[in-house]
Structure formats: C-alpha cells, structure tokens
Amino acid sequence: MERSEVEKEILSWISSHSSRHDGGHLSASTPVLLERWVTSLQIAELLLFLEDTYDLELTVDTLKPENFQTAATIADLVLRVRDASHG
Amino acid sequence: MKLPESLANTLLMQSQTAFYDPHEAVHWPDDLGGPSWYMSPEMLSLHGTSWWKETTEQEHMQLSFWEFVNFLSMNIHGEKLLIEGIATRLYAPSLPAVSHYLHVLIDEENKHSMWFGTFCSRYAGTVFPPRSLSLPRNDWKEGEEDLQFFARILLFEELVDTMNVALARDERLHPLAREINRLHHRDESRHIAFGQTLVAALWQEHSLSWQPDTVRKVAGDLHLFAATLLQDLVNPAVYRKMGIPQTARLARAVLDGQPRTSCIQLEQRMRRALVRAGIPDGDPNGTE
Numbered sequence: 001m002e003r004s005e006v007e008k009e010i011l012s013w014i015s016s017h018s019s020r021h022d023g024g025h026l027s028a029s030t031p032v033l034l035e036r037w038v039t040s041l042q043i044a045e046l047l048l049f050l051e052d053t054y055d056l057e058l059t060v061d062t063l064k065p066e067n068f069q070t071a072a073t074i075a076d077l078v079l080r081v082r083d084a085s086h087g
Numbered sequence: 088m089k090l091p092e093s094l095a096n097t098l099l100m101q102s103q104t105a106f107y108d109p110h111e112a113v114h115w116p117d118d119l120g121g122p123s124w125y126m127s128p129e130m131l132s133l134h135g136t137s138w139w140k141e142t143t144e145q146e147h148m149q150l151s152f153w154e155f156v157n158f159l160s161m162n163i164h165g166e167k168l169l170i171e172g173i174a175t176r177l178y179a180p181s182l183p184a185v186s187h188y189l190h191v192l193i194d195e196e197n198k199h200s201m202w203f204g205t206f207c208s209r210y211a212g213t214v215f216p217p218r219s220l221s222l223p224r225n226d227w228k229e230g231e232e233d234l235q236f237f238a239r240i241l242l243f244e245e246l247v248d249t250m251n252v253a254l255a256r257d258e259r260l261h262p263l264a265r266e267i268n269r270l271h272h273r274d275e276s277r278h279i280a281f282g283q284t285l286v287a288a289l290w291q292e293h294s295l296s297w298q299p300d301t302v303r304k305v306a307g308d309l310h311l312f313a314a315t316l317l318q319d320l321v322n323p324a325v326y327r328k329m330g331i332p333q334t335a336r337l338a339r340a341v342l343d344g345q346p347r348t349s350c351i352q353l354e355q356r357m358r359r360a361l362v363r364a365g366i367p368d369g370d371p372n373g374t375e
C-alpha cells in the first residue's frame with residue numbers, strides 16, 4: 001500500500017465530510033483538528049472509515065490527538081497499525 | 088443568574104430518602120443461566136438486517152448480550168466524564184447554589200458505574216473502550232463551557248434514561264438486566280429534572296450576551312451532539328465478539344442505512360430536551 005495513496009484517500013474523506021465551507025486550503029500537513037476540518041463529533045465516523053478501508057482495528061491506545069493532527073499523521077497511524085497486524 | 092437552588096434542595100431531600108447501599112441493591116448471580124434477552128430485540132443494531140434474517144434466535148439473544156455490554160460501557164464512559172466535570176465545578180463561583188447537590192450527583196453516578204462495571208467484568212470479562220477523542224478548546228464564549236457541559240450531560244442522561252425505562256419494562260429481558268435499568272432510572276429521573284432546569288437557566292443567562300452567530304452555532308453543536316450520541320450504540324467490537332467478519336464495514340452500513348424506529352424516537356427525545364431548555368434547532372454545522 002502506497003503511503004501517498006493512503007494520504008490521498010484520507011484527504012478525500014476529510015474534504016467530503018468537513019463542514020468547513022470557507023474554501024480554506026487542505027493538504028497533508030494541514031492541522032485538521034486545530035482548524036476544525038475534522039471535529040470531535042466526527043472522530044467515530046473517521047475511525048470506522050479507516051478500519052473499514054484499511055482492514056484494521058484501531059485500539060484505544062491509538063486514540064490520541066497527536067495521531068489525528070494531519071492527514072499525514074493519520075496515514076502514519078494506518079500504516080503502523082497495518083504493518084503490526086499484517087506482519 | 089436564577090439558579091435552580093430550590094429545585095436542588097428538593098432533589099437533595101428526595102435523594103436522601105432514596106439513599107441506598109450499592110452493594111446491597113443488586114443481587115449478582117454466579118452465572119446468568121441459559122440464553123436470554125438483555126436488550127429488546129427491536130433496539131438491536133442488526134434488527135431487521137440480512138444478518139438477522141439468516142441467524143437464529145439464540146444468536147439474536149447473544150447479540151443482545153453484547154449490545155447490553157456496549158450500552159453499559161457507554162454509560163460508564165459517559166459517567167466518567169460526568170463525574171470528572173462535576174468534580175471540577177464543585178463550589179465554582181459560576182454555580183454557587185448547587186454544590187451540595189453536585190456532591191450527590193457524583194455519589195450516585197459512581198454507584199451506577201459500579202453496577203455497570205460489575206456486570207461487564209463479571210459476565211462479559213470486558214468493558215468496551217470508548218471510541219472518541221477529547222479535543223481541548225480554548226475559544227469558549229462567556230458561559231459556553233458550563234452550558235455545553237451540562238447540556239451534553241442532559242442529552243446523555245435523556246438518551247440513557249429513555250432506554251432504561253423501556254428496558255426495565257420489557258418482560259422478555261433477563262431479570263438482572265431489567266433490575267439494573269430500573270435502579271438506574273430511579274436516580275436518573277432526578278438528575279434529568281435538575282439538568283433540564285440548570286441548562287435552561289444557563290442558556291437564558293448566557294445566550295443573551297452572545298452574537299446571533301454564536302447562539303446558532305452553540306445550538307447547532309448541541310443538536311448535532313444528540314445525533315452523534317446514537318452512533319455509540321453501534322460498535323464494531325460487539326460484532327467482533329459475535330464472530331461477524333468485516334465489523335467496521337457492517338457498522339458503517341448500519342449507520343448509513345435507514346435509521347431504526349427506536350433511534351428516531353431517541354433522537355426526538357433528546358432534541359425535545361434541548362428545545363424545552365430554550366435551545367433552538369440551529370445551524371446543523373455547529374462549531375465543533
């Protein structure tokens with residue numbers, strides 16, 4: 001699985017689920033929590049998207065704000081958990 | 088602010104009359120016995136789905152057990168946040184008149200969580216972890232933090248209590264499940280009366296000083312929160328326990344599908360509690 005591909009899919013989920021309609025720029029390094037592209041109320045839905053799309057289980061120890069800071073850190077998390085579980 | 092001091096005093100007296108020892112209140116059997124319902128079948132997340140049609144009643148009962156464990160787990164995590172937030176607000180200058188009742192709330196919620204935790208650990212061997220992330224905010228408007236806290240607690244309690252009442256009444260359920268729901272409802276009806284009045288007072292006090300845009304956003308946030316709370320009733324961890332494959336895909340399909348009647352009713356109950364407190368159904372995008 002290509003890292004850039006994962007980032008792209010995550011960015012596409014964020015932009016289609018975001019309630020920000022002010023035309024701000026969204027990239028892999030955009031602080032999506034800080035700038036409220038993703039809100040705390042959307043985290044559960046985002047988790048399901050990640051678990052479903054990448055066939056993984058995100059355990060409670062992965063649910064830290066630093067893992068969800070940007071699309072890049074979310075992609076890191078996905079790849080880390082996938083590597084650990086798929087060997 | 089017109090604080091619900093007299094109400095707090097009345098509820099305090101009622102709590103004193105209803106005071107109980109949590110260790111004595113529930114009898115815990117060594118095991119739960121044969122297959123049984125723990126939630127009403129119509130409330131289960133997979134009720135009416137293709138999975139439901141292809142499986143046996145015994146499997147439906149098993150699902151009801153794990154969804155009850157999920158419901159109790161959700162209660163535990165909600166009550167943890169509640170106890171934490173209430174403890175922070177004891178003797179807060181912004182809420183001068185109600186501190187004594189806040190002590191009672193902490194005591195009662197702690198007892199509830201003891202029951203829920205006992206059921207989960209004893210019979211399921213697990214409490215499902217929360218699937219949320221708390222994000223600190225530093226841009227609260229005047230009075231908004233207290234309002235958001237108590238309004239969210241009110242929504243949580245309204246949701247749980249509506250389910251408690253229905254589950255306690257359902258004669259198909261295992262007696263222990265009915266009993267836990269009945270006991271919880273006994274205390275929660277007081278908490279909701281308190282929360283409803285406090286939230287109305289806080290809203291009246293603070294929303295007047297906010298810009299119309301803030302009023303809309305805060306109201307929108309809370310109505311959105313009500314809808315989001317229902318998502319916690321659908322947990323892939325439950326499906327994993329059932330041995331169902333592709334748990335996250337199934338959870339997404341359930342959440343994206345036609346909402347169950349029980350969920351529509353629960354959401355209506357929660358939203359009505361907000362409207363009763365004077366909080367209009369506002370901007371669906373909210374701020375958070």
Ligand SMILES: [Fe+2]
Binds near residue numbers: 196275
């Ligand atoms: Fe409670």
Ligand SMILES: [Fe+2]
Binds near residue numbers: 244274278
């Ligand atoms: Fe309560």
